Amino acid sequence: MIHTREVMIRENRIIIALLSVLTVIAVGFVLYQIRSIILPFALAVFISYLINPVIEFFEKRHMPSVLAIILALIITFLVINVFGMLIYTSVRSFAAEFPKYSQRLNMLMFDVLDFLRIPRDALNGEGEFSGGFQLLTSIRELSLHRVILNTLGSLLNFMSNSILVLLFLLFIMIGRNQLARKVQVAFEAQMAMRIAGMLKNINKQIQRYLIAKSFTSLATGLLFYITLRLFDLEFAIIWGLLAFLLNFIPNIGSVIATILPLLIAFIQFDNIAIVFWMALILSSIQMVIGNFLDPRIVGRSLNLSPLVVLFSLMFWGWLWGVIGMFLAVPISVILKIILENVKSLRFMSVLMSHSS
Numbered sequence: 001m002i003h004t005r006e007v008m009i010r011e012n013r014i015i016i017a018l019l020s021v022l023t024v025i026a027v028g029f030v031l032y033q034i035r036s037i038i039l040p041f042a043l044a045v046f047i048s049y050l051i052n053p054v055i056e057f058f059e060k061r062h063m064p065s066v067l068a069i070i071l072a073l074i075i076t077f078l079v080i081n082v083f084g085m086l087i088y089t090s091v092r093s094f095a096a097e098f099p100k101y102s103q104r105l106n107m108l109m110f111d112v113l114d115f116l117r118i119p120r121d122a123l124n125g126e127g128e129f130s131g132g133f134q135l136l137t138s139i140r141e142l143s144l145h146r147v148i149l150n151t152l153g154s155l156l157n158f159m160s161n162s163i164l165v166l167l168f169l170l171f172i173m174i175g176r177n178q179l180a181r182k183v184q185v186a187f188e189a190q191m192a193m194r195i196a197g198m199l200k201n202i203n204k205q206i207q208r209y210l211i212a213k214s215f216t217s218l219a220t221g222l223l224f225y226i227t228l229r230l231f232d233l234e235f236a237i238i239w240g241l242l243a244f245l246l247n248f249i250p251n252i253g254s255v256i257a258t259i260l261p262l263l264i265a266f267i268q269f270d271n272i273a274i275v276f277w278m279a280l281i282l283s284s285i286q287m288v289i290g291n292f293l294d295p296r297i298v299g300r301s302l303n304l305s306p307l308v309v310l311f312s313l314m315f316w317g318w319l320w321g322v323i324g325m326f327l328a329v330p331i332s333v334i335l336k337i338i339l340e341n342v343k344s345l346r347f348m349s350v351l352m353s354h355s356s
Contacts, residue, residue: 016344032319039320040161042327044168048176049207049330050214051076055173069173073166080162083241090238097234104267198341205337206330216294217247223285224257231278233265247289249325250309254286304332308352 031038051072058068179199184192225240233239239261246253261282265275312332316324332352339349 020345020348028315028319035320039323040164041168042320042331043323044165044172046210046327046330047076047165047169048172049203049210051169051173052176052207053211066174069170073170073173076169077162077166084162087238087241090235090241094235094238108267194341198337202334202337205333209330209333213248216289217244219293220244220247220254220257220285220289223289224261224282227278227281227285228261231265231274233261233278234268235264236261239264245326249322250313250329251306252313253325254290258282258286303354304329304336305352305354308332 054072054075055065055068058071059065063071180196183195183199186192187195221240221244224243225236228236228239239257242260243257246257249256258279262275262279265278269275309329309332312328313325316328316331318324320327336349336352339345339352
């Protein structure tokens with residue numbers, strides 16, 4: 001009898017797991033189709049966790065809630081637009097300097113040909129590769145102009161959507177204290193307490209993670225900017241901002257933030273030793289912050305498996321692009337906490353955990 005019961009429980013778990021996978025696929029399809037609406041909302045929820053401490057700061061100084069929310073939203077709007085315009089103008093300046101980088105890239109290609117003892121007549125008179133080198137030429141020409149145009153388009157699109165994000169954010173912040181009361185009215189006392197505890201746990205973990213991650217990301221961005229300014233690398237402000245933003249993306253963000261300025265340094269400087277020392281310092285900054293500062297400040301409170309984080313990055317990155325990668329960890333934390341509070345799905349929460 002006991003054996004039969006264990007088999008039934010195991011079979012039920014397999015069925016639940018399969019149904020959960022199908023549900024995830026269905027939900028993913030829906031989220032992809034309505035991403036133009038749901039993405040600004042998800043971003044507004046993300047920002048709400050960051051500005052909630054600002055609102056609480058104003059409220060503790062006896063400022064009315066409505067005024068505190070409006071003031072926090074104005075500050076948020078200004079910060080978003082200052083960041084957007086700063087990146088926009090920097091990228092435009094970078095695009096204007098592109099011919100200089102293109103010439104330097106041509107020279108580097110000649111040096112590579114000489115090093116490999118490949119005759120320069122593999123290039124035609126216009127400096128374009130022929131034959132087997134056509135792919136390299138395509139990469140060179142494709143390069144920066146298309147990337148820059150795509151980046152500018154994305155930035156303009158983001159700034160146009162910022163109004164919608166702020167509108168969502170306004171209603172989220174106005175109703176932030178009403179959800180707990182609605183739960184108490186909508187459910188029985190025991191269930192209401194359980195849901196309220198779950199919501200409190202979600203808010204606590206997400207807010208703590210985002211505030212701590214903002215601090216470590218800001219430290220990374222500032223140290224990158226100072227280092228690159230000391231080396232006199234052009235557009236150091238862009239690489240500092242990118243280091244700040246990309247540090248929110250676990251694992252791969254710090255790698256991309258380090259590689260991008262090194263590629264420009266390789267083109268800008270003739271002395272390879274400068275690039276070497278720059279790579280050493282930038283890598284050291286990432287290692288110190290990633291291995292010492294980040295674990296101490298952010299901690300392991302999220303208790304997410306590295307494999308879950310990686311899969312989450314890939315899934316949400318595919319679904320919503322770069323912004324999805326920013327939201328991957330908070331969404332995973334919310335999902336894990338919800339699974340913890342559903343008895344039949346608790347085993348999935350354990351599988352998502354870094355430790356049991």
